[in-house]
Amino acid sequence: MQNRESGGVTAARGFRAGGVHCGIRKNAGKPDLAMVACSAPCAAAAVYTSNKVKGAPLAVTRENLKDGRAQAVICNSGNANTCTADGPAKARRMCEAAGRALGI
Structure with a gap:
């Protein structure tokens, strides 16, 4: 995770962000x-699809x-888990893995 104070998503004190290829998409490039953490x-809100x-x-x-609070946001590409029986479990596992990685 990187800290950048000059602007962008990490401009606010205490925020860090990073991105990787972890195998969700087939294109390794x-x-x-x-993740933004x-x-x-801190206060958090979301806008959802209709x-x-x-x-x-x-x-x-x-x-x-x-409760309107969060400490991290995870964004993935290539796997929405829409209309799958195990989608909720996979989404929760992703959150748990992120929490472990961040120590939260």
């Missing part, structure tokens, strides 16, 4: 996972933002 829980078909990660995000 393109990043497929990004804060040194402490589409009738919503991916499991959106339901998990709603659960995690019930």
